[in-house]
Amino acid sequence: MNNIKKCIEIINELGADALLLCDEANMHYLCNFSPSEGIILITKDAGIHLVDSRYTETAQNHAKANGLEVIEIEKTFIDELKRLVEKHNIKRLVFENETISFNRYEKLKNEFSVELIKLDDRMMRIRNRKEPEEIELLKKANAIAEKSFLELLNFVEEGRSEKELAAQFDYIMAKNGSDGLSFDTILVSGPNTSMPHGVPSERKLKKGEFVLFDFGATYKGYHSDMTRTVALGSADEEMREMYYLVLKAQEAGIKALKAGVKCADVYKASFDVLDEKNMAQYFRHGLGHGVGIEIHEGFSAAPRSTDTYEIGNVTSIEPGIYLPDKFGIRIEDVCIVTANGNENISTINKELVIV
Numbered sequence: 001m002n003n004i005k006k007c008i009e010i011i012n013e014l015g016a017d018a019l020l021l022c023d024e025a026n027m028h029y030l031c032n033f034s035p036s037e038g039i040i041l042i043t044k045d046a047g048i049h050l051v052d053s054r055y056t057e058t059a060q061n062h063a064k065a066n067g068l069e070v071i072e073i074e075k076t077f078i079d080e081l082k083r084l085v086e087k088h089n090i091k092r093l094v095f096e097n098e099t100i101s102f103n104r105y106e107k108l109k110n111e112f113s114v115e116l117i118k119l120d121d122r123m124m125r126i127r128n129r130k131e132p133e134e135i136e137l138l139k140k141a142n143a144i145a146e147k148s149f150l151e152l153l154n155f156v157e158e159g160r161s162e163k164e165l166a167a168q169f170d171y172i173m174a175k176n177g178s179d180g181l182s183f184d185t186i187l188v189s190g191p192n193t194s195m196p197h198g199v200p201s202e203r204k205l206k207k208g209e210f211v212l213f214d215f216g217a218t219y220k221g222y223h224s225d226m227t228r229t230v231a232l233g234s235a236d237e238e239m240r241e242m243y244y245l246v247l248k249a250q251e252a253g254i255k256a257l258k259a260g261v262k263c264a265d266v267y268k269a270s271f272d273v274l275d276e277k278n279m280a281q282y283f284r285h286g287l288g289h290g291v292g293i294e295i296h297e298g299f300s301a302a303p304r305s306t307d308t309y310e311i312g313n314v315t316s317i318e319p320g321i322y323l324p325d326k327f328g329i330r331i332e333d334v335c336i337v338t339a340n341g342n343e344n345i346s347t348i349n350k351e352l353v354i355v
Contacts, residue, residue, distance in 0.1 A: 003030050004067055006126050007042040016092040016117050018043045020081075020108075023099040025293045026123050028221050032062045039077050040068065043088050050080050078107055085112060094119050128290055128298035129312035134222065135336060138291065138314060141178070141219035142334060142345050145226055148173040149213065149348065156355050158207050158232060162187050162200035173217045182216025182223040182295045193229070193328035196285055196320060207233030210327045211355075216295065223295045225316050226346055227332035230353040242279070242321060243352045246329045249273040249319040250350075253287050253301070257317065257335055257342045263305035270319040271303070282321040290315050291334055313337040 007019050007030070021027055021040040028034045030042075031049055035058075039050040049068040051059045059070045073080045085093070095108060097118040108116060130138070152169050166187040173181070188198035190209040198212075205211060214227040229246075231239060249270040256269035267287040274280040290298025291314050299307040301315060309315070318332030333346035 004042060004047045007047075008044055010119070010122050010126075011042065011044060011094060013122075014092075014094055014117050016094045017090040018085075018088065018092075019094040019119070021096065021123075022104060023096050025127075025297065026096065026099075028293050029123075029127055030066060031059060031068055032066055032221070033058060034221055035059070037077075039081060041081065041084055043090070046088065048084060050077055052077075078111065082112065085114060090114055092117055096123070124298060127292060129310060130292060130314050130336070131312070134292065135314070137220050137222040138224065138334070138336075139345050141182075141217045141222050141224035142226070144173060144176050144178050144219060145182075145215055145217040145224045146346070146348050148176050148178070148217065149215065149226070149228065151176075152213075153230070153353070153355055156205065156211060156230070156232065159204050161202050161204050162189055162192070163202060165205075166200040169213070169215060173215070176217075177219070178217035179220065180218045182218055182225055186212065186214035186227075188212050189232070191325050191327065194322045194324050194326060196322055196328065196330070205232055208236070210235075210239065210329065212328060212330060214330065214332065221293055223291055223293070225291050225295060225332060225334055226348075227318055227320075227330045228348065228350075228353075229329045229331060230355055232355055235352060235354060239327065240352060242323075242327075243329050245274065245277055245279060246319055246321055246331055247350055249283075250317055250331045250333070253317045253319060254333070254335060254342065254344060257301075257309065257315070257337060259309055259311045259313075259337050259339065261309055263299050263301045263307045263309060264303055266309070266317075267301045267303050267305070270317070274319065274321065279321050282323055283319060284322055285320070288316040288318055288332075309337050311337055311339055 019042040035055045041048045047068045056072045093114045094117045166185045189205045189211045192198045193212040212229045216225045252273045253270035256266045286302035288301040289296045320330030322328035335342040
């Protein structure tokens with residue numbers, strides 16, 4: 001991936017001299033790892049990665065592939081940046097106005113004799129169109145998560161606590177090759193499943209209840225995201241009916257997902273299925289979000305979205321219904337928008353599983 005070239009296109013579009021990146025995800029897109037601190041400066045003829053001594057060797061190893069010049073700072077990042085701005089005669093500098101800290105903005109504004117130009121969402125939109133190499137990394141992360149989930153089902157039994165199983169799940173994902181968690185694992189049961197982002201507790205699993213798993217693995221900086229809801233021991237008629245209603249809503253959303261389709265219309269496809277059964281009032285979040293270097297990035301399938309899906313976008317499709325103090329159900333897959341519709345990279349069967 002020639003991501004430096006994509007940055008130069010932004011510079012040219014805005015009539016600027018250079019682009020400054022400080023956001024961790026944006027830096028990863030250029031340097032292929034996630035430094036907790038650093039700066040990447042792109043000019044029309046150079047790509048420079050400023051690091052402190054913690055990251056010098058790592059950055060140099062990655063530079064063999066990404067083409068960035070690595071410079072270890074001697075004093076501060078700002079001091080080194082000032083030197084480079086002067087060396088490259090930078091007068092118009094594009095900066096990440098949507099993510100930069102106020103402190104760093106003040107320093108750029110007050111200590112640099114440059115015109116600051118807003119990046120806005122241009123980098124997000126570039127990152128939102130995934131390259132084939134990125135899609136392979138997303139698929140690898142997803143495969144790790146799926147394998148781990150199927151292993152975990154062997155340990156789901158009455159009497160075990162949500163916290164205990166969540167910890168075991170995280171261990172299994174690490175054992176299977178995950179570099180880290182996409183987010184804190186959500187593993188809740190019974191009435192706790194009615195909270196869309198419930199936190200694992202000491203509550204013990206009971207037969208005849210739902211158990212909801214929302215989980216993700218990471219691989220070389222790219223995230224996966226999946227939700228599955230299973231029943232422990234048995235499921236009554238209402239549980240089955242609501243489960244398959246959510247599945248029908250998800251299938252409608254996936255079917256609607258295509259390049260050129262408005263994000264809001266994809267949301268509506270799922271919403272309408274639930275609304276037909278007077279259950280849309282219990283669908284209390286967006287239908288999906290972009291997935292990539294960040295677990296939430298790019299477009300969202302939400303009712304107020306003004307975006308339109310493009311080829312290369314990667315998004316979750318995750319309808320749910322949540323009945324307070326009773327139960328909740330969510331089913332989530334990650335799909336890639338293609339020239340022919342979309343590709344669902346999730347492979348686990350979505351028929352109601354009773355363990």
